[in-house]
Amino acid sequence: CVCKKFGSRGAKDFNNDFEFGERDGLNDDDDWVMSDIMKQLKNKKSAESDTIEGSAGNNQEHDDGDDVKPPGGVDDEDNDDDDDEEEEDEDEFDSGDEEILTKSGELLDVLCSFYEDASQYNDKLTFGDMNLSRPILKAITAVGFKQPTPIQKACVPVGLLGRDLCACAATGTGKTAAFMLPVLERLVYKPRTSQVTRVLVLVPTRELGIQVHSVARQLAQFTSITTCLAVGGLDLKSQEAALRAGPDVLIATPGRLIDHLHNTPSFELTHIEILILDEADRMLDEYFEEQMKEIIRMCSYNRQTMLFSATMSEEVKDLAAVSLKQPIRVFVNSNTDVAPFLRQEFVRIRPNREGDREAVVAALLTRTFQDHVMCFTQTRKQAHRLHILLGLIGLKVGELHGELSQSQRLENLRRFKDDQIDILVATDVAARGLDIDGVKTVINFTMPSTVKHYVHRVGRTARAGRSGRSVSLVGESERKMLKEVVKSAKTSVKARVLPPEVILKFRDLISKLEKDIDAVMKLEREERALAASEAKLSVAQKRLDGSASSQSQRVWFQTQQERKQSLSKALQEFDLALRGKKKREKFVKDGRRKELTSEERAQFEILKAQMFAERAAKRDRRPKRARAMVEDDTPTAANQKAGKGGRKSVFDKELTNTSSKALKHYRAGPSFTDRKRLGLDRKRPGSSR
Numbered sequence: 001c002v003c004k005k006f007g008s009r010g011a012k013d014f015n016n017d018f019e020f021g022e023r024d025g026l027n028d029d030d031d032w033v034m035s036d037i038m039k040q041l042k043n044k045k046s047a048e049s050d051t052i053e054g055s056a057g058n059n060q061e062h063d064d065g066d067d068v069k070p071p072g073g074v075d076d077e078d079n080d081d082d083d084d085e086e087e088e089d090e091d092e093f094d095s096g097d098e099e100i101l102t103k104s105g106e107l108l109d110v111l112c113s114f115y116e117d118a119s120q121y122n123d124k125l126t127f128g129d130m131n132l133s134r135p136i137l138k139a140i141t142a143v144g145f146k147q148p149t150p151i152q153k154a155c156v157p158v159g160l161l162g163r164d165l166c167a168c169a170a171t172g173t174g175k176t177a178a179f180m181l182p183v184l185e186r187l188v189y190k191p192r193t194s195q196v197t198r199v200l201v202l203v204p205t206r207e208l209g210i211q212v213h214s215v216a217r218q219l220a221q222f223t224s225i226t227t228c229l230a231v232g233g234l235d236l237k238s239q240e241a242a243l244r245a246g247p248d249v250l251i252a253t254p255g256r257l258i259d260h261l262h263n264t265p266s267f268e269l270t271h272i273e274i275l276i277l278d279e280a281d282r283m284l285d286e287y288f289e290e291q292m293k294e295i296i297r298m299c300s301y302n303r304q305t306m307l308f309s310a311t312m313s314e315e316v317k318d319l320a321a322v323s324l325k326q327p328i329r330v331f332v333n334s335n336t337d338v339a340p341f342l343r344q345e346f347v348r349i350r351p352n353r354e355g356d357r358e359a360v361v362a363a364l365l366t367r368t369f370q371d372h373v374m375c376f377t378q379t380r381k382q383a384h385r386l387h388i389l390l391g392l393i394g395l396k397v398g399e400l401h402g403e404l405s406q407s408q409r410l411e412n413l414r415r416f417k418d419d420q421i422d423i424l425v426a427t428d429v430a431a432r433g434l435d436i437d438g439v440k441t442v443i444n445f446t447m448p449s450t451v452k453h454y455v456h457r458v459g460r461t462a463r464a465g466r467s468g469r470s471v472s473l474v475g476e477s478e479r480k481m482l483k484e485v486v487k488s489a490k491t492s493v494k495a496r497v498l499p500p501e502v503i504l505k506f507r508d509l510i511s512k513l514e515k516d517i518d519a520v521m522k523l524e525r526e527e528r529a530l531a532a533s534e535a536k537l538s539v540a541q542k543r544l545d546g547s548a549s550s551q552s553q554r555v556w557f558q559t560q561q562e563r564k565q566s567l568s569k570a571l572q573e574f575d576l577a578l579r580g581k582k583k584r585e586k587f588v589k590d591g592r593r594k595e596l597t598s599e600e601r602a603q604f605e606i607l608k609a610q611m612f613a614e615r616a617a618k619r620d621r622r623p624k625r626a627r628a629m630v631e632d633d634t635p636t637a638a639n640q641k642a643g644k645g646g647r648k649s650v651f652d653k654e655l656t657n658t659s660s661k662a663l664k665h666y667r668a669g670p671s672f673t674d675r676k677r678l679g680l681d682r683k684r685p686g687s688s689r
């Protein structure tokens, strides 16, 4: 078929020959790529600040400073501003805390020797110097970008070369355009000759998909490049029709993509020339493991692969090191850097006062941070309760978590973006990648389970060179996490103190509202029950009418139910692993009870975060294994093709070969010959020779 023929030819053209072959004859300056690189090498600058030029003018602290005090004299800039109402608390942090809160300038060294490094970039590079075509430059002006951000300066030239890339830069620093610009430029320079999808961008959440899609559309607005969004929760039929038309760029979440691969005839990934994993560490973690394996196997070998994230896990680095083709690493920030103009604050929750958390959050939101606030909780249940509670207090609040339908999620996000609500209470579903204009404050009801989660949550503010603030509630058991955050902080971290009488006042208020909260929840339960029985009735009615059977069943890779089951199984396993720790068991059990005190609710939140963190730590302690290697004997069409003379993807090989020899080889690291070829130390780490 015509498409197939084009696919193999196109894929070949797009690989190594790209940089010179395509430019030949198109540009007077044939070796623009080389000259550009030479220019950059002459003008190298190390990435230190991550300001977005052009918007750096916004960099003013919206510092009300009313109830902030310096921790143990580390920073006293706010001393004068203390509000009468919120006086200093004498026995605030003890000397141990002073130590915790002293900023450490240490940065995590996450460099990995497998990569060619391109983290140093030409600081003087402008969009005009990037050899982008006119329609794309026009779009850049239209969206209001004046200067490229550091990650864009570093990544666009590399992306244009067609090289594999692993890029890490702080939240809100413009990673989306950093991958979208080279992608669009390459599509403009090599227009399509048949209706196939050539670029696939994978994202972990639906909301992020919608956002990336909108950036792609804006940047492609003066070109004929077509884009398509395939994420869960949106209409399947119209997505199918759009996919059949072969859009140039497809932005998708893994689950929905696999659904289409199974159910949309004629839709396949063999023509994918560029694969991008946004929030790469999330995309390659256990949750998406199976789906990613399936997707990557279906993409052509001759593709360019680009991984982007604000945080990178060891596993991603390991996997990328062996799976990308001569990858270039662009680490503009340290792995756990928060945004440059973020002010980080912590409110101490005293031992046995865990139940104060809701009161503290209510006080902060009523008195100090009244609008453009995102408040993160660990569990959906807590998010929902907080949503009801804050609503009853009279605040304009919305919620965003997995318990809601997609349309509810989008509607609440829209209302927050449009300033119809002031506060968005969310779980980690909203922690990654979402670019909501002007979020001033992020509040963490409990500390998240890992520093990485923390970085992504607080990354919803202080974006695009603006300032922002995070306020995290820290109980006794979360101090370890606080220590880690402080260790990697580049600017001072502050303690915020609320006077006890204020907390008491809000505690009282909440206990008075308890009955109303129960009533709202009861009403909701009844409504749900009613809706469920109505749905059952209508299905039954349809069956009677004979219309239900006419619809063919869709094949799902993993149904919602299966996914829920596997998650709860994982949790149960972890519970088992913790057996003996009575306190935990009791809380977990209590967490399942319907009526909880605020104290217990908060403990339950923290425990959930801790259980997650401990599970992750346990996984890390295990000897490294080829986590993505699972036996799969059924060759896909793509594999069969590759088997016949075609080269097999390095990713495919690494991800699917489970022979004991391969595993041994993988664990041992690169062979002597490979190490020599890669210019590494010839000895294997740990070898006695």
Ligand SMILES: Nc1ncnc2c1ncn2[C@@H]1O[C@H](COP(=O)(O)OP(=O)(O)OP(=O)(O)O)[C@@H](O)[C@H]1O
Residues within 6 Å of the ligand: 052, 053, 054, 055, 144, 145, 146, 147, 148, 149, 152, 169, 170, 171, 172, 173, 174, 175, 176, 177, 309, 310, 432, 433, 434, 435, 459, 463, 464
């Ligand atoms: N060159 C630029 N000049 C001005 N603003 C920019 C530029 N590039 C991106 N932005 C803006 O910066 C904001 C953050 O960009 P983006 O969402 O791509 O960040 P990110 O690095 O992907 O963040 P996260 O890690 O949270 O996903 C967006 O509002 C975007 O419009």
